[in-house]
Amino acid sequence: MDSDLTLQPQSLVSMLRSIAAGEQTAEQWINACFDRIEAREEAVGAWQHRLTRDEYLTRYHAQQDFFTTSVLKGLPVGIKDIIDTKEMPTEMGSSIHQGRIPSDDATCVELIKKAGGMILGKTVTTEFAYFKAGKTGNPVDTERTPGGSSSGSAAAVADNMVPVSVGSQTAASVIRPAAYCGTIGYVASRGELSLRGGQPLAQSLDSLGLYGREVADIQLLRSVLLRQATPENWQSTLNASELKRVLVCDGSLVGDVSIDMQEALASLAEKLEKQGVAIERLGQTEQVRQLVRCHEQIMAWEVCRNLAYESQFPEQLSEPLQALLANGLAMERSEYLNALRQVQELGGWLNQALAQVDVILTPAAPGIAPLKTDGTGSPHMSRPWQVLGLPTVTIPGLSDQAGLPLGLQLVGQAHDDDMLLAHASWVLNTVMTK
Amino acid sequence: MDSDLTLQPQSLVSMLRSIAAGEQTAEQWINACFDRIEAREEAVGAWQHRLTRDEYLTRYHAQQDFFTTSVLKGLPVGIKDIIDTKEMPTEMGSSIHQGRIPSDDATCVELIKKAGGMILGKTVTTEFAYFKAGKTGNPVDTERTPGGSSSGSAAAVADNMVPVSVGSQTAASVIRPAAYCGTIGYVASRGELSLRGGQPLAQSLDSLGLYGREVADIQLLRSVLLRQATPENWQSTLNASELKRVLVCDGSLVGDVSIDMQEALASLAEKLEKQGVAIERLGQTEQVRQLVRCHEQIMAWEVCRNLAYESQFPEQLSEPLQALLANGLAMERSEYLNALRQVQELGGWLNQALAQVDVILTPAAPGIAPLKTDGTGSPHMSRPWQVLGLPTVTIPGLSDQAGLPLGLQLVGQAHDDDMLLAHASWVLNTVMTK
Numbered sequence: 001m002d003s004d005l006t007l008q009p010q011s012l013v014s015m016l017r018s019i020a021a022g023e024q025t026a027e028q029w030i031n032a033c034f035d036r037i038e039a040r041e042e043a044v045g046a047w048q049h050r051l052t053r054d055e056y057l058t059r060y061h062a063q064q065d066f067f068t069t070s071v072l073k074g075l076p077v078g079i080k081d082i083i084d085t086k087e088m089p090t091e092m093g094s095s096i097h098q099g100r101i102p103s104d105d106a107t108c109v110e111l112i113k114k115a116g117g118m119i120l121g122k123t124v125t126t127e128f129a130y131f132k133a134g135k136t137g138n139p140v141d142t143e144r145t146p147g148g149s150s151s152g153s154a155a156a157v158a159d160n161m162v163p164v165s166v167g168s169q170t171a172a173s174v175i176r177p178a179a180y181c182g183t184i185g186y187v188a189s190r191g192e193l194s195l196r197g198g199q200p201l202a203q204s205l206d207s208l209g210l211y212g213r214e215v216a217d218i219q220l221l222r223s224v225l226l227r228q229a230t231p232e233n234w235q236s237t238l239n240a241s242e243l244k245r246v247l248v249c250d251g252s253l254v255g256d257v258s259i260d261m262q263e264a265l266a267s268l269a270e271k272l273e274k275q276g277v278a279i280e281r282l283g284q285t286e287q288v289r290q291l292v293r294c295h296e297q298i299m300a301w302e303v304c305r306n307l308a309y310e311s312q313f314p315e316q317l318s319e320p321l322q323a324l325l326a327n328g329l330a331m332e333r334s335e336y337l338n339a340l341r342q343v344q345e346l347g348g349w350l351n352q353a354l355a356q357v358d359v360i361l362t363p364a365a366p367g368i369a370p371l372k373t374d375g376t377g378s379p380h381m382s383r384p385w386q387v388l389g390l391p392t393v394t395i396p397g398l399s400d401q402a403g404l405p406l407g408l409q410l411v412g413q414a415h416d417d418d419m420l421l422a423h424a425s426w427v428l429n430t431v432m433t434k
Numbered sequence: 435m436d437s438d439l440t441l442q443p444q445s446l447v448s449m450l451r452s453i454a455a456g457e458q459t460a461e462q463w464i465n466a467c468f469d470r471i472e473a474r475e476e477a478v479g480a481w482q483h484r485l486t487r488d489e490y491l492t493r494y495h496a497q498q499d500f501f502t503t504s505v506l507k508g509l510p511v512g513i514k515d516i517i518d519t520k521e522m523p524t525e526m527g528s529s530i531h532q533g534r535i536p537s538d539d540a541t542c543v544e545l546i547k548k549a550g551g552m553i554l555g556k557t558v559t560t561e562f563a564y565f566k567a568g569k570t571g572n573p574v575d576t577e578r579t580p581g582g583s584s585s586g587s588a589a590a591v592a593d594n595m596v597p598v599s600v601g602s603q604t605a606a607s608v609i610r611p612a613a614y615c616g617t618i619g620y621v622a623s624r625g626e627l628s629l630r631g632g633q634p635l636a637q638s639l640d641s642l643g644l645y646g647r648e649v650a651d652i653q654l655l656r657s658v659l660l661r662q663a664t665p666e667n668w669q670s671t672l673n674a675s676e677l678k679r680v681l682v683c684d685g686s687l688v689g690d691v692s693i694d695m696q697e698a699l700a701s702l703a704e705k706l707e708k709q710g711v712a713i714e715r716l717g718q719t720e721q722v723r724q725l726v727r728c729h730e731q732i733m734a735w736e737v738c739r740n741l742a743y744e745s746q747f748p749e750q751l752s753e754p755l756q757a758l759l760a761n762g763l764a765m766e767r768s769e770y771l772n773a774l775r776q777v778q779e780l781g782g783w784l785n786q787a788l789a790q791v792d793v794i795l796t797p798a799a800p801g802i803a804p805l806k807t808d809g810t811g812s813p814h815m816s817r818p819w820q821v822l823g824l825p826t827v828t829i830p831g832l833s834d835q836a837g838l839p840l841g842l843q844l845v846g847q848a849h850d851d852d853m854l855l856a857h858a859s860w861v862l863n864t865v866m867t868k
Binding site: 100101102103104105107110111114191193194195196199200203204225226227228302304305306308309312329333337340414415418 | 534535536537538544545548625627628634659660661739740742746763771774848849852
């Protein structure tokens with residue numbers, strides 16, 4: 001057992017490969033995750049509810065035969081606490097739903113369980129996946145925010161407590177936390193992955209998201225959620241693909257951005273160019289900013305209607321959420337319709353630009369993670385792509401002089417998620433290592 | 435009380451107007467609905483679960499002050515049993531979920547309750563809103579199907595058991611039952627109305643739907659679901675608007691259609707022309723049929739993933755659903771992506787055609803309601819519009835020689851639902867009465 005206590009959790013695919021090779025057992029990896037949680041959870045606060053080591057291992061042993069022959073071997077997964085789980089509370093970061101036990105597992109939870117993943121716990125979300133932060137600190141510097149709303153999902157993976165986790169994004173809720181914590185976050189094309197049992201915030205904007213320590217982790221979890229992974233075939237989904245043409249969207253086209261972040265973007269663009277990738281630059285400012293505004297309007301209109309139940313308890317809602325609900329209720333319907341129409345038109349323009357290249361490269365956040373006292377950071381860097389329902393993935397690995405992560409993101413064409421992840425894999429494993 | 439027993443339930447807005455005028459009380463209308471249910475439910479079978487008259491009136495009296503000052507005055511509403519209600523089971527038409535009590539009300543249920551509507555009960559749905567019929571008979575001829583999947587919601591309104599009800603549509607689940615039962619069904623533009631708490635079948639195809647006895651009922655219920663109706667302003671939402679230009683899509687462009695239905699379509703087109711409406715005709719066959727095929731493929735792919743939990747209990751699933759799940763699992767991802775891409779392209783073509791006219795007029799079903807022994811009828815007449823997320827509304831009032839309903843439908847531009855309903859109101863109240 002001594003060796004277990006010094007085993008460092010790795011990526012999901014590394015764990016699975018070591019199990020397949022007989023080097024470690026699933027139980028050793030599970031114990032390594034719990035070692036990490038026990039050492040770090042007090043400082044990081046990634047978990048809203050979770051199994052203890054004993055509870056986990058008891059369940060694992062009770063079904064060990066199933067896990068041994070499964071894709072995910074009983075390894076642990078974190079689930080954002082906005083996604084329903086019938087064996088643990090789902091409280092959505094709000095006292096309104098304290099102790100709420102949903103009647104069903106969300107489909108993504110069900111699919112992970114069927115593939116032999118075990119739900120270690122529910123990760124902290126901001127209040128209804130909007131702005132008000134939970135307890136989580138950034139693993140890199142716990143005085144700083146991990147970003148929101150999938151705060152705990154990002155922090156748990158970044159801090160090696162679990163190899164993979166599930167989040168959701170309406171504005172920047174997966175990409176920004178990944179950027180701040182220095183891990184890999186992926187947002188699926190809208191409609192790609194079932195949101196059944198995920199509590200919706202804004203139906204025209206919500207997407208499921210995943211976190212992993214390697215792109216391969218995300219590729220595998222994605223294929224589980226598409227019911228495509230089997231114990232025999234899963235390695236075949238882990239592809240990398242060389243980029244040929246990249247469209248760079250300068251952060252300043254979207255909104256405020258730090259000088260450090262601009263330098264990080266320039267630095268990756270330069271690395272890509274050195275690998276022979278053709279770099280083009282998006283010129284239009286107005287269209288991108290218009291997408292940001294459309295996103296804000298659609299979100300206000302829809303959130304106010306989705307949270308009809310919760311809006312009856314204003315004293316239990318944060319001020320920013322109350323303000324969003326009031327905005328949505330005061331909005332003229334014509335503003336909402338106008339925003340939807342503009343998105344349609346601007347989507348045509350952007351998709352044409354995207355069709356000429358492999359991906360868009362752009363900042364994943366305005367800069368490094370702010371201090372916790374300053375909130376969870378601004379979501380504007382994700383709004384243009386999210387309002388169009390495009391798949392995105394963060395590229396970690398760059399940092400400022402103090403070592404704080406500066407995440408970039410790649411944006412792909414709608415439903416071309418497999419290719420986007422293959423490109424991200426190439427960038428992370430080939431370009432960033434040089 | 436004697437007069438109550440002969441009071442015939444009317445449309446929602448008629449009831450509300452008579453309450454406002456002091457002619458009848460809400461309680462009289464509630465009793466009239468229960469009179470109807472008690473007389474007819476054994477033959478029609480619209481309800482999966484429902485309150486008894488005593489239970490309903492006890493709850494009504496307990497909150498009578500609230501109801502008196504509310505928009506909907508405590509009048510009864512039916513909710514399709516695929517939509518979660520925390521005070522009644524939601525079983526989705528499947529023995530897998532027998533006795534399932536959800537942890538929360540769906541948002542549409544919450545909004546109706548907040549506006550003073552009372553949930554009288556849960557209406558019969560086909561198995562998971564797919565094909566396998568429940569017990570419901572068509573009120574016009576109980577040997578015939580009411581159509582599916584919102585079978586009970588359509589039958590309950592058509593049979594005057596409740597003035598309005600909520601359904602959902604993935605293929606033809608609102609429009610076809612309305613057509614078969616001779617009532618008014620409306621499918622909202624995709625994303626218009628919150629589906630939180632509605633169990634999804636296929637995320638790219640699901641829409642919320644409403645039934646009413648008048649278009650005005652639907653306009654009012656829609657404004658409740660958009661949080662726009664108040665006790666003071668609700669009558670201002672009940673608009674009618676004259677049609678100027680109509681694009682007729684012959685049923686044969688979509689698929690098989692009966693001669694009776696073709697005559698019904700021709701007859702309404704003629705009536706419209708007499709009112710000075712310009713009639714144009716859609717010429718393309720191949721595009722419309724391609725939309726039908728795309729719908730089928732997207733549905734198979736997505737249903738198989740959404741019903742991940744249920745697919746573990748094949749012995750409790752009907753053969754048609756098992757076949758759909760198997761198809762979805764066997765499909766190549768490229769087929770799904772191809773269907774999504776084609777929908778995008780064909781949507782551009784159809785939206786251009788729609789932009790030149792006010793609405794499309796087309797059959798709502800292939801013909802009259804089949805016998806129950808022959809299933810719930812074919813959904814193909816709705817697939818092209820549903821796959822594009824367009825709002826639709828049935829136009830009842832025509833029938834075959836035996837008096838069986840032949841429903842037509844109007845199709846509007848995405849998110850132009852208010853204008854679509856205003857046009858439907860004009861057709862039903864001005865054109866159909868001549």
